[in-house]
Amino acid sequence: MSDLRDFEGEIDRLLTRLEKRSAYADIMAQSAQGQSVRMDRQSTRPASEPRFQGAAVRVWAGTKWVEAATSDLSPAGLEVVADSLEGALESDAVRSEPPGPSSTTAATSLTDPPHPVSELGVEGMLKLARDVRGWVTQVPSIRDAIVNLAWTDEQRLFVNTVGARCYQSVMRVRGTVAAVAVENGKVEFDFLSEGGVGGVEQLDFLTEPHAKEIAESARELLAASTPPTGEMTVLLDPGVAGIFAHESFGHGTEADQFVRDRSYLKPILGEVLGPESLTIVDNGAYPGGWGTIYYDDEGNLGQRTVLVDKGRFVGALHDRETAAALHAKPTGNTRRADFVSRPFVRMTNTYVEPGDWSKEELLKEAKNGVLLEHATSGIEDPLGGQMQLKVKKGHRIENGEVTGLVTSMALSGRVLDFLRAIRGVSDQSDFIISPGFCGKGHSDILPAGTGGPYLLSTAVVGPA
Amino acid sequence: MTPDTAPNPLAHRVAEAIRTPAPWEVFAERLRRYEIHFNGRVVEVLRGPLVVEGYGVRLFRPNGEAIGTGFQASTDSTPSGIAQVVSDAEAIAARSTFPAKAVNLPSGAAAKADSSQILDTKLWAAPIPRMEEYLQQLLAPFDRLKDVVPSFGSTRATLTETSLANSSGLRTQYAHTTITIELALKAFGGAEGAPPGEYWVNDQVRRLDPAHAGDRVADWAQFAQDARRAKAPPTGELPVVLPAEVLATILPSVMGFRFSGLSRLRQIAPEAGSAVAAPGLTVYDDGTIPWAPNSAPYDDEGTATGRRTLVKDGAASELLYDLLHAGAFSSRPTGNGLRGLTFGTRDWMRFAHDPGLGPTTLDVPAGSGGSDAELAEVAGDGIWVQQLGWASPDGLSGAFGGEVRIGYRIRGGKLAEPVRGGTVGGVVLAPPGTPSMLSSVAALGSKVELCDSLRSPTMLVKPLTVAGA
Structure with missing residues (x-):
């Protein structure tokens, strides 16, 4: 794909034209390239990221934003966008400023990994996928191993009428392995998924021991019992703790929900909600995190924002409008899923910071309960203050020991009750950031990292 | 000229340029999207046209x-752009394998496909005014409601010109409209001091009907109000009643996977004739249901859609x-x-994805279970699930489950107090002789409803696992 900076002249001309009609306009241009390989029992499917580019243009209309977008970055295509935006504006020029501070950041950032994906190439990706499949399928009862390897290099260029000009190229690399076990008509699977911003080193987790461990787990799930049902002590593995952070405090602190009076958290900002061992942050600047961005789509730097500090609820995530409405500063969390999507307040990498317990100490503290492992999904409830987390498997905890394997589960509960019941958080040695995708409601899907160490609390669980 | 007879659509132009x-095959779309986002009754953002043309x-x-x-x-349809795309595709094909013996592309003369029941012509002609009219009617009933307000929402209309072409001579095109409607209702007030309650509506339809936009607002408002006083459901194996809008989040993805060549390749598809569901339960896949979001004259490979049992x-x-x-096979x-x-990303831009195998609209005929009240009577003592957080069904294992966002206890055969929280889950399909949701369907309601990619009556399942208080 073209370097988006090749279009800067046309973009500047478009903004100069719009500047005559409004006090503020901005543009986010996007393009991407990438490669993926999907391999299973029957097929090998390499693929390329679509040759996809376009731009979203936004103008302040005095009381609301008007936006248009196009996949045609030619002068003629951008003219059509300008025409439609001018048609949507009032006849008189808008001289009022939009709410919140406008970025004036001018900078460039490119992912510069120690091992670029070019070192691997398509043939290298195919070989790695074949190796992983081979390791997984050596385990008895494994019917299939599905391997997905992918990288994308996404360019974004943000320019506004007050001086911001942010160009970034973000390289994301991800690997996923699913082992499918079948016996007597029963089908089960387990999976492994890691990735982040960087290069080939993000795939270092794809080793023979890890692949075989997942295969063994899938096979064992065929004979696993159903999980216990009801309210009990729950130990979340690091991936599940990350989904907890995302669904409970991530969505709940997206400050557009505050402005809508749709967050159960808004009235309790500043209060102590959990133990001192609990700190939750969103961090767009986390090195190598899956959700890491250098700049957001309003030209603010990706940055670390503390949401819960030692148990006290202290912060929220802001774009320019919510910052203006709530007397705060933008936090670098304005994100468009793509150039056609609206900018919203969104998370980047949201995680529970490590505490000082060991996993073994948490198990002893739990005494009896269930360990939830391998998060598959979650969903928020910003107004009602509930959360739902789902996991692929778990183990019973009996007398402080990990015992029988159990099948997939859903955890449900009130976030504030869950926080109050937290009894410990494990240390840095367990900490991970996992790759995932997040929607705003049911759409606008974008990459978001979630993470944490082990976390011990109480909740309702049931089969799912 | 109607929107589905545009001369020389993109796929046909690209096909002319292909020298390989x-x-x-070529699949192309010209997408125009319009969005109105509102907070309360105030428009926050007016978006559109958002134009994407790609193949x-x-x-x-x-x-x-x-x-x-x-x-x-x-998105680059210049001659050099097309040549680059073909070059990329050739390089990928050289490294790709799929165990097909042959691929027979559909053929057909240049033809206009029938868009009459997937295209909202009034929306096409004037998208923003039509959406504004719809929103006005959607929000009007709130004037008569006490202590329930529209919290926020959006209407997103996509106007799509789809065209297909292939090397076997197929040249066709059709136009269609898709609208997603999001509305959150908030209930508050009263002396009891309970926190606000919310009911969140997400709907996908082919046409906007302003005259009936507000028909269900009173029901939704009641759900939002009931969420304020709801308690956790009980724990146990209970009769559970699932209306079509909940079933739509569970059945299509599991059944669409297990009853397909995808599962047959993995040797996990059900044997023809094997018992997989309760007697009396019949399920079709039907890509021709009028105004269903997934209906179209052709699938995305150019094969005519139809009805399969x-x-x-x-x-x-x-x-x-x-x-x-x-x-x-x-x-x-x-x-x-x-x-x-x-x-994932760009899910509404179909041109950006290669074809996969999936269901169109699952169609479950009505049964003899009668009205909702009669189904509750048969349930006896159980719960009615009105909305799940996210059932996130898993096609491989067939497992599903999610948090009850709002539901009702059924006591003595009648709907009783609201319930919220806890989880409901189970397995959609299981090996013969093993209990599953489909094998445990005890009654089907007498009226079907179209919800996203499912047309179904309400189902009574005896039992499912409920984890609550």
Whole structure:
């Protein structure tokens, strides 16, 4: 794909034209390239990221934003966008400023990994996928191993009428392995998924021991019992703790929900909600995190924002409008899923910071309960203050020991009750950031990292 | 000129420019999107036109005893852009293998497909005014409601010109409209001091009908109010009643996977004739249901859509195939080659995705269980689930489950107090002789409702696992 900076002249001309009609306009241009390989029992499917580019243009209309977008970055295509935006504006020029501070950041950032994906190439990706499949399928009862390897290099260029000009190229690399076990008509699977911003080193987790461990787990799930049902002590593995952070405090602190009076958290900002061992942050600047961005789509730097500090609820995530409405500063969390999507307040990498317990100490503290492992999904409830987390498997905890394997589960509960019941958080040695995708409601899907160490609390669980 | 007869649409133009050997296909879209986002009754953002024009080229090459497929998509339809896409696709096909013996592309003369029941002509002619009229009618009933307000929402209308072409001579096009409606209702007030309650509506439809926009607002308002006083459901194996809007989040993804060539390749598809559901339960896949979001005259590979029987009176019947899986089993494609099936980015831009195999609309005929009240009476003592957080069904294991966002206790055969929280879960399909949701369907309601990719009556399942207080 073209370097988006090749279009800067046309973009500047478009903004100069719009500047005559409004006090503020901005543009986010996007393009991407990438490669993926999907391999299973029957097929090998390499693929390329679509040759996809376009731009979203936004103008302040005095009381609301008007936006248009196009996949045609030619002068003629951008003219059509300008025409439609001018048609949507009032006849008189808008001289009022939009709410919140406008970025004036001018900078460039490119992912510069120690091992670029070019070192691997398509043939290298195919070989790695074949190796992983081979390791997984050596385990008895494994019917299939599905391997997905992918990288994308996404360019974004943000320019506004007050001086911001942010160009970034973000390289994301991800690997996923699913082992499918079948016996007597029963089908089960387990999976492994890691990735982040960087290069080939993000795939270092794809080793023979890890692949075989997942295969063994899938096979064992065929004979696993159903999980216990009801309210009990729950130990979340690091991936599940990350989904907890995302669904409970991530969505709940997206400050557009505050402005809508749709967050159960808004009235309790500043209060102590959990133990001192609990700190939750969103961090767009986390090195190598899956959700890491250098700049957001309003030209603010990706940055670390503390949401819960030692148990006290202290912060929220802001774009320019919510910052203006709530007397705060933008936090670098304005994100468009793509150039056609609206900018919203969104998370980047949201995680529970490590505490000082060991996993073994948490198990002893739990005494009896269930360990939830391998998060598959979650969903928020910003107004009602509930959360739902789902996991692929778990183990019973009996007398402080990990015992029988159990099948997939859903955890449900009130976030504030869950926080109050937290009894410990494990240390840095367990900490991970996992790759995932997040929607705003049911759409606008974008990459978001979630993470944490082990976390011990109480909740309702049931089969799912 | 109607929108589905535009001269020389994009796929046909790209096909003219392709100089690579057969077989190949082109799928193209010109998308215009308009959005109104509102907070309360105040418009926050007016968006559109958001114009994306793009295409995907897939080609098929022999690769040993298998077939290699290469796909690439682009928004660049210049001659050099098309040449680059074909070059990318050839490079991919050379490294790709799929166990098909042959791929027989659909053929057909240049033709205008029938868009009459997937295209809202009034919306097409004037998208923003039509959406504004719809929103006005949607929000009007709130004037008569006490202590319930529209919290926020959006209407997103996509006007799509789809065109297809392939090396077997197929040239066709059709136009369609898709609208997503999001509305959150908030209930508050009263002396009891309970926190606000919310009911969140997400709907996908083919046409806007302003005259009936507000028909269900009173029901939704009641759900929001009931959420304020709801308690956790009980724990146990209980009769559970699931209306179509909940079933739509569970059945299509599991059944669409298990009753397809995808599962047959993995040797986990149900044997034809095997008992997979309760007697009396029949399930079709039907890509021709008028105004269903997934209906179209052709699937995304150019195969005419149709109606297939997946389950007949509780027994497994047909499987679904796209071109590749049909080629693997010497079967005929069933019109289920669809693009943009996976959860992820750009899911509404189908041209950016190569075809996969999936269900169109699952169609479950009505039963003799009667009205909702009669189903509750048969349930006796259980719960009615009105909305789940996210059932996130898993096609491989068949497991599903989610948090109850709002539901009702059923006591003595009648709907009683609201419930919220806890989880409901189970397994949609299980090996013969093992209990599953489908084998435990005890009654089907007498009225069907179309919700997203499912048309179904309300189902009574005895039992499912409920984890609550």
